[in-house]
Amino acid sequence: MPNIVPTVYVVDDDPSVRTSVARLLRSAGYASETFATPAEFLDYCQTTHVQGCALLDVNMPGLNGLELQQALRAARVAIPVIFLTGHGDIPTSVKAMKGGAVDFLAKPFRDEDLLAAVNSAMARDREQESFHAELRELEALYATLTPREREVMSLAVSGLLNKQIAKKLNASEKTIKIHRGRVTQKMRVDSFASLVRVAGKLGIHADPHEHSA
Amino acid sequence: MQVRAACIALLILGLFSAVGRSESVSIKRVQFLDSFGRQAALSSPIIASVREELTRQSSPIDFYIDSVEVRATGDTTADEALINFLERRAATAPVDLFITIGAPALRFAVKNREQVLRGAPLLAIGFDVRMVPKEMLSGQTATVALSIEPTIFIKGILELLPETRDVYLIVGTSPIEKSWKAAFRLANQQFADRLRIHWWDNLSLAEMQKQVALLPPDSVVLYTRVVRDAAGIAADHDESLAKIRRSTSVPLFGFLESDLGAGIIGGRLVAAQSLGRRAAEIAVRIMDGADPKSVSSEPMAALPPMYDYRELRRWDISEDRLPAGSTVLFRPLPFWIAYRWHLLVALGLFIVQALLLIRVYVHRRRRGRAEQHLAETEKRLLLIANHLPVLIAYVDDEQRYQFCNQAFQSWFNIEPESVCGRTMHDVLGDGLYQAVRPFVERVLAGESAGFTVEAKLDDGRDVAVDGMHVPDLDARGAVRGFYAITTDVTAHHQARQESGRLRDELVHAERVSLMGVLSATLAHELSQPLTAIMSNAQAARRFLNSPSPDLQEVSTILEDIAQDDQRASEVIRQVRALVKKEPTDFRPLSIAELLSGVERLVHKNADLRHIDLVFDVDADLPEVRGNHPQLQQVLLNLLLNAFDATEESGRKQLQVTVRARREQAQAIIEVRDQGPGIPGPMLERLFEPFQTSKTGGLGIGLSISKSIVDLHGGRLWAENNADRGATFFLSLPVVLGNEQANTEDCKDAEHCADGLCGR
Numbered sequence: 001m002p003n004i005v006p007t008v009y010v011v012d013d014d015p016s017v018r019t020s021v022a023r024l025l026r027s028a029g030y031a032s033e034t035f036a037t038p039a040e041f042l043d044y045c046q047t048t049h050v051q052g053c054a055l056l057d058v059n060m061p062g063l064n065g066l067e068l069q070q071a072l073r074a075a076r077v078a079i080p081v082i083f084l085t086g087h088g089d090i091p092t093s094v095k096a097m098k099g100g101a102v103d104f105l106a107k108p109f110r111d112e113d114l115l116a117a118v119n120s121a122m123a124r125d126r127e128q129e130s131f132h133a134e135l136r137e138l139e140a141l142y143a144t145l146t147p148r149e150r151e152v153m154s155l156a157v158s159g160l161l162n163k164q165i166a167k168k169l170n171a172s173e174k175t176i177k178i179h180r181g182r183v184t185q186k187m188r189v190d191s192f193a194s195l196v197r198v199a200g201k202l203g204i205h206a207d208p209h210e211h212s213a
Numbered sequence: 214m215q216v217r218a219a220c221i222a223l224l225i226l227g228l229f230s231a232v233g234r235s236e237s238v239s240i241k242r243v244q245f246l247d248s249f250g251r252q253a254a255l256s257s258p259i260i261a262s263v264r265e266e267l268t269r270q271s272s273p274i275d276f277y278i279d280s281v282e283v284r285a286t287g288d289t290t291a292d293e294a295l296i297n298f299l300e301r302r303a304a305t306a307p308v309d310l311f312i313t314i315g316a317p318a319l320r321f322a323v324k325n326r327e328q329v330l331r332g333a334p335l336l337a338i339g340f341d342v343r344m345v346p347k348e349m350l351s352g353q354t355a356t357v358a359l360s361i362e363p364t365i366f367i368k369g370i371l372e373l374l375p376e377t378r379d380v381y382l383i384v385g386t387s388p389i390e391k392s393w394k395a396a397f398r399l400a401n402q403q404f405a406d407r408l409r410i411h412w413w414d415n416l417s418l419a420e421m422q423k424q425v426a427l428l429p430p431d432s433v434v435l436y437t438r439v440v441r442d443a444a445g446i447a448a449d450h451d452e453s454l455a456k457i458r459r460s461t462s463v464p465l466f467g468f469l470e471s472d473l474g475a476g477i478i479g480g481r482l483v484a485a486q487s488l489g490r491r492a493a494e495i496a497v498r499i500m501d502g503a504d505p506k507s508v509s510s511e512p513m514a515a516l517p518p519m520y521d522y523r524e525l526r527r528w529d530i531s532e533d534r535l536p537a538g539s540t541v542l543f544r545p546l547p548f549w550i551a552y553r554w555h556l557l558v559a560l561g562l563f564i565v566q567a568l569l570l571i572r573v574y575v576h577r578r579r580r581g582r583a584e585q586h587l588a589e590t591e592k593r594l595l596l597i598a599n600h601l602p603v604l605i606a607y608v609d610d611e612q613r614y615q616f617c618n619q620a621f622q623s624w625f626n627i628e629p630e631s632v633c634g635r636t637m638h639d640v641l642g643d644g645l646y647q648a649v650r651p652f653v654e655r656v657l658a659g660e661s662a663g664f665t666v667e668a669k670l671d672d673g674r675d676v677a678v679d680g681m682h683v684p685d686l687d688a689r690g691a692v693r694g695f696y697a698i699t700t701d702v703t704a705h706h707q708a709r710q711e712s713g714r715l716r717d718e719l720v721h722a723e724r725v726s727l728m729g730v731l732s733a734t735l736a737h738e739l740s741q742p743l744t745a746i747m748s749n750a751q752a753a754r755r756f757l758n759s760p761s762p763d764l765q766e767v768s769t770i771l772e773d774i775a776q777d778d779q780r781a782s783e784v785i786r787q788v789r790a791l792v793k794k795e796p797t798d799f800r801p802l803s804i805a806e807l808l809s810g811v812e813r814l815v816h817k818n819a820d821l822r823h824i825d826l827v828f829d830v831d832a833d834l835p836e837v838r839g840n841h842p843q844l845q846q847v848l849l850n851l852l853l854n855a856f857d858a859t860e861e862s863g864r865k866q867l868q869v870t871v872r873a874r875r876e877q878a879q880a881i882i883e884v885r886d887q888g889p890g891i892p893g894p895m896l897e898r899l900f901e902p903f904q905t906s907k908t909g910g911l912g913i914g915l916s917i918s919k920s921i922v923d924l925h926g927g928r929l930w931a932e933n934n935a936d937r938g939a940t941f942f943l944s945l946p947v948v949l950g951n952e953q954a955n956t957e958d959c960k961d962a963e964h965c966a967d968g969l970c971g972r
Binding site (some may be wrong): 014016017019020021023024026027028059060064084105107108109110111114 | 741
């Protein structure tokens with residue numbers, strides 16, 4: 001996975017535009033893949049992990065750019081999208097930005113505008129990518145916890161004391177202390193604060209009532 | 214002796230015929246004995262009548278005719294020769310009927326009855342009963358007698374001419390005449406106090422002729438008979454009467470009906486003819502076996518008075534004096550009856566002549582009237598010609614004006630007298646003359662020519678004129694000149710040009726507005742190559758800036774740039790072609806090219822609206838003549854409308870179909886949408902301006918499209934589809950092969966529309 005080169009995915013029905021934009025990106029040191037139709041790109045996404053950003057033409061036969069954006073989201077393809085449009089009309093732009101577009105470029109564009117947009121999209125993707133990588137790591141660590149340990153962790157990050165946890169789980173305080181030590185070790189955190197942050201990242205938040213019932 | 218000879222001749226004839234017929238038929242014999250001679254006026258009609266009647270009624274009859282000897286003196290009854298002759302004849306050929314005419318013959322027959330009659334019945338005709346004793350008529354005797362009072366003749370004279378003092382009686386010397394004389398003498402005693410009767414029985418006919426010429430006034434001549442005159446000359450009755458009539462200086466009277474018309478004035482006359490007819494009847498009856506005694510007729514009186522008109526006029530006797538019941542004979546026929554043929558011919562000639570005269574008169578009058586009418590017509594025509602706002606002129610075959618009206622003079626601003634005789638070139642000026650010259654040449658070749666030309670006059674005015682040249686042919690059909698009727702249509706022309714210009718403006722404006730509708734997709738289409746160019750150019754610059762630039766790559770990039778620039782230019786060219794304002798020229802166009810141009814303009818639009826635009830164009834579709842941008846405009850309108858309608862349907866699979874095909878001399882382009890269709894009321898007013906069912910747009914697209922199609926001589930209409938949506942049909946006349954050659958330089962849409970091009 002880490003060996004994947006961030007790529008700019010160019011989707012435009014116009015071959016000239018596709019070719020020229022890919023060239024420009026290459027001249028700036030970006031790898032690129034070109035697709036003539038949204039469908040082609042969607043298919044590609046189904047089989048390949050995409051990393052980088054997508055340059056989508058808004059006005060395309062079949063699915064247009066905005067529809068493609070929605071389709072990607074639906075397919076959980078989290079990739080920053082830059083829209084290219086022949087006529088930068090405001091309603092379309094607003095829709096695009098709301099849909100999570102990184103940028104919106106009116107054709108024809110200056111190279112620095114395109115490259116700047118690609119740069120920032122790449123950065124965002126990188127951010128997303130590192131976030132996702134950390135999460136994937138934490139999830140792997142979390143997967144090593146026993147159900148009891150997950151319970152203890154969940155309750156601990158919710159702010160309960162060992163005594164309170166022991167009482168909730170009908171266990172001795174000492175046993176809880178051992179579980180907690182194992183969770184800290186397995187999750188490779190050095191402090192309770194770190195554990196709380198990790199739990200946050202994993203979306204674990206203890207529901208005290210659930211356990212107290 | 215002549216008489217005797219004649220009798221013998223007849224007798225011989227009679228004998229021959231008697232012998233010839235005796236064997237088969239019994240031949241009867243009739244003996245006439247005449248008192249006057251056969252030629253006598255009294256006897257001849259009687260004999261003729263009796264003979265005719267007997268011949269008709271009975272079997273063959275031999276007639277013997279003899280006369281008693283008429284002598285001046287002596288006893289006629291004792292004529293031995295006659296007695297012997299008749300006796301001998303009666304002995305050989307017995308007579309069936311003995312007829313006597315006149316008293317002397319009767320007396321002769323009665324006296325010599327034994328020898329002459331020998332028992333044959335006697336028919337006594339033409340004697341006066343008073344002159345024959347009754348006892349003479351006993352025995353087998355029938356009579357047709359006369360009973361005429363001699364005084365009636367004198368009375369008759371006095372009735373007519375009361376002034377008469379002397380009556381000169383012309384009478385012969387024969388026995389019968391003597392007997393008449395006796396009768397007259399007796400009768401005249403009663404008129405002795407009124408007149409004297411002179412007897413001219415002692416005068417010869419010649420003497421009488423002399424005497425009658427010398428008679429005094431108030432005297433008359435009474436002509437009785439001259440059988441034998443005083444000179445002993447036997448006279449023919451008619452001849453002697455004629456002689457007397459010629460000579461007489463006083464009125465001439467007579468007493469025989471047969472003399473009326475021969476010179477006597479008339480009066481109560483003795484009818485010889487009727488006497489004859491009556492005698493004939495009785496003779497027939499006797500021959501048929503009737504008893505002679507029982508068949509006698511009553512003595513005949515004189516006839517009612519009869520007069521000869523000519524003699525009355527000759528002696529100037531008024532018809533007022535004629536006794537009642539008088540008949541006037543020989544009255545000349547009225548002129549018109551007497552000369553009716555002459556009259557008819559004359560009348561005919563007259564009528565013919567009159568007709569001829571009338572004809573000449575009518576002809577002259579007509580000609581006069583025609584001339585007058587002609588003059589009036591000419592005057593009227595001239596008045597009309599002069600007050601018409603059109604220019605009227607007559608030009609001879611040398612192209613010289615012979616006539617022009619006032620409008621012509623004032624239009625060219627020339628004096629009337631200076632027009633006649635001047636040439637067209639001189640009057641019209643070079644500009645206008647050159648313009649109309651082809652039509653002048655045509656009309657001088659005998660062909661009527663109507664035309665519209667524009668020209669610049671010598672004074673700098675730009676004019677347009679409608680002209681009509683009508684040749685004037687002589688009797689042989691040669692052109693001797695022509696009528697030129699010209700209307701100044703400059704204002705009309707300008708107005709038409711102006712209205713054409715305005716319409717062009719409107720059409721253009723609508724086309725430009727179409728560009729607005731297309732602008733989004735056009736911008737997109739333009740931005741694509743521009744984007745490519747920009748990107749390529751920047752990429753190239755970066756490549757070149759790199760330490761080891763790949764020149765091959767840069768070269769490829771530059772090629773791409775050129776290509777994209779080409780693409781962009783093409784879009785711009787199309788837009789400009791559509792928006793450009795230029796004179797509407799008509800050329801042969803390929804429908805396939807037209808449609809592909811339109812497709813280029815709208816395909817992106819269709820794409821973006823997810824409409825599948827399908828073209829189905831027949832191969833070998835002939836060209837149509839038209840204006841490219843205008844027809845594109847029409848098709849754009851139809852397609853964009855179809856897109857709008859189809860999009861409205863909200864369906865997933867959207868399709869607009871364009872189909873082009875040929876139908877006879879028409880190319881038909883159908884634009885079929887899948888929209889909601891056109892509501893009924895809308896369908897009718899679809900092509901009226903400002904009719905729109907859409908929220909945007911003025912609603913003039915279709916009305917302008919229709920006006921364009923009309924101008925192309927085509928048709929634009931719409932129908933709802935059977936399933937869904939509507940189809941718009943555009944039909945345009947195709948260019949037929951032989952027309953293509955001369956459709957090149959048709960610059961004026963108006964003229965093309967008016968059908969003036971290519972003629």
